[in-house]
Amino acid sequence: MKRRLTTVALSLMPLTLVCLRGSTPWRALGRDLDWTIAVSTALFWPVVVAWAIIQPRTQRWWRRFEDPSARWGLVIVVALHLVALLAPALVTHSPQAQGHPVFDRYLPPSTDHWMGTDVLGRDLYSRVVYGSRVSLTIGVISVFVSLVLGTIVGGIAGYRGGWLASALMRLTDMMLAFPRLVLLLLAVALFSPSPLVIILILGVTGWMSLARLVRGGVLQVISTEYVDAARALGLPPHRILIRHVLPAALLPIIAALALRVGNTILTESFLSYLGLGLQDPVVSWGMLIRSGRQTLLSAWWLSTFPGLAILLTVLGYNLLGDGLRDAYDPRLRSAVRSEA
Amino acid sequence: MSDSPLLRVSNLTVALHLEGGTSLPVRDVSFDVGASETVGLVGESGCGKSMTALSILRLIPKPPAEIVAGSVNLSDVDLLKLDSNGIRRVRGNRVAMIFQEPMTSLNPVYSCGEQIAEVLRLHSGLDRRRAWARAVEMLDRVQIPNAAERAREYPHQLSGGMRQRVMIAMAIACNPEVLIADEPTTALDVTIQREILALLDELQAQLGMGILHITHDLAVVSESAHRIVVMYAGQVVEEASVDQLFSAAAHPYSLGLLASRPELGARRSRLPVIEGRVPEPSQEVEGCRFRERCPFAVDRCTEEPPLLEVSNGHRARCWEFERVQREGEWPRVQ
Numbered sequence: 001m002k003r004r005l006t007t008v009a010l011s012l013m014p015l016t017l018v019c020l021r022g023s024t025p026w027r028a029l030g031r032d033l034d035w036t037i038a039v040s041t042a043l044f045w046p047v048v049v050a051w052a053i054i055q056p057r058t059q060r061w062w063r064r065f066e067d068p069s070a071r072w073g074l075v076i077v078v079a080l081h082l083v084a085l086l087a088p089a090l091v092t093h094s095p096q097a098q099g100h101p102v103f104d105r106y107l108p109p110s111t112d113h114w115m116g117t118d119v120l121g122r123d124l125y126s127r128v129v130y131g132s133r134v135s136l137t138i139g140v141i142s143v144f145v146s147l148v149l150g151t152i153v154g155g156i157a158g159y160r161g162g163w164l165a166s167a168l169m170r171l172t173d174m175m176l177a178f179p180r181l182v183l184l185l186l187a188v189a190l191f192s193p194s195p196l197v198i199i200l201i202l203g204v205t206g207w208m209s210l211a212r213l214v215r216g217g218v219l220q221v222i223s224t225e226y227v228d229a230a231r232a233l234g235l236p237p238h239r240i241l242i243r244h245v246l247p248a249a250l251l252p253i254i255a256a257l258a259l260r261v262g263n264t265i266l267t268e269s270f271l272s273y274l275g276l277g278l279q280d281p282v283v284s285w286g287m288l289i290r291s292g293r294q295t296l297l298s299a300w301w302l303s304t305f306p307g308l309a310i311l312l313t314v315l316g317y318n319l320l321g322d323g324l325r326d327a328y329d330p331r332l333r334s335a336v337r338s339e340a
Numbered sequence: 341m342s343d344s345p346l347l348r349v350s351n352l353t354v355a356l357h358l359e360g361g362t363s364l365p366v367r368d369v370s371f372d373v374g375a376s377e378t379v380g381l382v383g384e385s386g387c388g389k390s391m392t393a394l395s396i397l398r399l400i401p402k403p404p405a406e407i408v409a410g411s412v413n414l415s416d417v418d419l420l421k422l423d424s425n426g427i428r429r430v431r432g433n434r435v436a437m438i439f440q441e442p443m444t445s446l447n448p449v450y451s452c453g454e455q456i457a458e459v460l461r462l463h464s465g466l467d468r469r470r471a472w473a474r475a476v477e478m479l480d481r482v483q484i485p486n487a488a489e490r491a492r493e494y495p496h497q498l499s500g501g502m503r504q505r506v507m508i509a510m511a512i513a514c515n516p517e518v519l520i521a522d523e524p525t526t527a528l529d530v531t532i533q534r535e536i537l538a539l540l541d542e543l544q545a546q547l548g549m550g551i552l553h554i555t556h557d558l559a560v561v562s563e564s565a566h567r568i569v570v571m572y573a574g575q576v577v578e579e580a581s582v583d584q585l586f587s588a589a590a591h592p593y594s595l596g597l598l599a600s601r602p603e604l605g606a607r608r609s610r611l612p613v614i615e616g617r618v619p620e621p622s623q624e625v626e627g628c629r630f631r632e633r634c635p636f637a638v639d640r641c642t643e644e645p646p647l648l649e650v651s652n653g654h655r656a657r658c659w660e661f662e663r664v665q666r667e668g669e670w671p672r673v674q
Binding site: 224225226228229230231232233234235236239243244247248 | 399
């Protein structure tokens with residue numbers, strides 16, 4: 001119990017930091033506390049905590065990250081989220097401040113402008129750092145929306161069965177049959193693209209494969225004898241569902257989720273790149289790549305650095321996903337260990 | 341064998357509603373299990389013995405299967421009349437169950453100690469640390485060496501016999517009054533079987549619990565059980581003490597079962613078989629359900645026999661039980 005509380009407290013620390021105002025760097029944080037970062041931190045850390053709580057108690061949580069790929073994935077992902085969280089303290093310029101219209105345009109990377117400047121003389125490094133907030137938030141939260149929808153649909157379909165399951169799975173098939181891009185374009189055309197709209201659109205068009213995975217997992221787990229045994233030992237249904245069915249049923253999803261975060265960030269960038277995503281005062285990595293498109297040969301840094309940021313994020317989430325999947329399956333783990 | 345039995349199953353009837361129609365896999369089954377008593381429930385696959393066991397704790401899958409009649413009394417509580425919370429407090433606490441497959445009955449992602457501790461925390465309200473300590477104690481009690489270390493291991497790291505011991509530890513963790521063991525040794529090899537049976541006997545002596553031991557293997561129950569209930573096609577066909585059954589079986593089916601056991605050192609080249617097949621639960625048979633396979637059958641068998649009193653504590657569902665006992669041997673097949 002004590003350890004669980006510690007985990008919760010530690011995980012919530014960044015949130016409390018955000019709310020701290022007073023000393024100079026934190027004042028900047030407090031001022032920039034907009035809904036994106038609030039939601040991003042409010043959601044990212046509780047998910048981490050939930051993971052820590054659901055997992056079996058006998059293992060220390062860091063044992064999950066013994067595997068190098070999981071450890072590096074975790075390091076990258078946590079580092080990126082910290083960058084997003086602490087953006088105001090990390091930037092060297094304001095992301096919107098324009099430089100001199102002649103002398104500050106298209107400056108190559110230097111000690112003053114670490115990643116160079118753009119057409120309006122704005123500091124690219126600061127913009128990439130701020131862009132992480134939007135891109136990560138969109139990636140994480142829209143996958144979270146997909147996960148919630150997918151778990152509800154897949155969980156009900158798997159646990160209840162019957163006509164309801166058939167109806168839900170046919171709905172899933174229907175949604176899958178639509179090309180996602182067409183749905184995205186349609187939705188973007190209907191609603192003006194704000195970050196919230198983009199998150200919802202990406203979330204609502206991305207739950208189908210997760211629903212299938214959850215359903216498959218639930219079906220597989222509820223037919224196992226240890227679920228029968230748990231019932232015979234008198235565990236109440238919600239406890240069976242939470243402790244015995246969902247952890248095992250969501251297991252194959254962990255890797256998919258992490259992959260999905262990377263994928264979603266790519267999709268958002270793609271939308272922004274097409275000019276259908278977020279619009280100017282909001283900064284996302286996709287937009288930054290788009291803005292550097294025409295000058296790719298003369299000012300290579302404009303598209304390259306945001307591109308590298310996306311690469312790093314996707315890499316981090318993929319490593320984390322793979323590593324966690326291995327860590328959550330004791331059999332797989334000992335197999336890997338005996339090979340080594 | 342006490343006067344007021346711990347567990348009394350009376351007239352239990354289970355219906356199975358399938359697309360082809362409704363069938364009755366368990367028909368009017370009654371038996372008692374007393375404190376410190378082991379009752380063997382014997383029968384071939386599909387005779388309804390597991391269904392009976394699951395019905396006691398109301399674990400049968402509800403949409404297709406349904407308990408349509410009877411009662412299951414634990415002391416003076418009818419388990420079939422409890423609400424879902426009530427029955428949950430009985431499961432694992434007052435009546436525990438162990439299953440056939442120790443390989444798959446443990447959750448692979450939790451350590452053994454964790455799984456035992458979970459039951460203790462649920463029913464005994466122990467906190468995490470005490471539950472863990474007690475879990476280690478239970479592992480020690482089922483004679484697992486280095487219990488403290490083993491508790492931290494995952495099921496896949498243990499052998500089949502060890503896992504069955506862990507299952508038993510989970511089952512007896514809350515000192516149940518009755519233990520239902522559904523083919524607890526079937527998946528194990530013979531030497532381990534003996535160890536597990538000896539362990540169950542020992543635990544029974546310590547805890548005084550009643551054991552309902554379900555098996556298709558007469559040899560297994562012959563050593564540990566006090567009384568044997570033989571089931572055939574959903575019905576109890578004979579109920580007797582072990583001695584009564586082995587020396588003077590009164591139902592032809594029991595006789596057939598006894599005859600088809602291999603005997604060490606016997607010179608028979610072929611074992612006798614009971615010809616024919618068990619009637620499907622959905623199939624209505626007029627009269628005795630064993631009639632078509634029975635070498636003792638007479639005209640009267642078209643009329644269904646009740647459980648007839650053979651002697652004290654010995655009952656058989658056969659009109660001709662006297663002749664069966666007199667001849668006492670299953671006819672050889674030509």
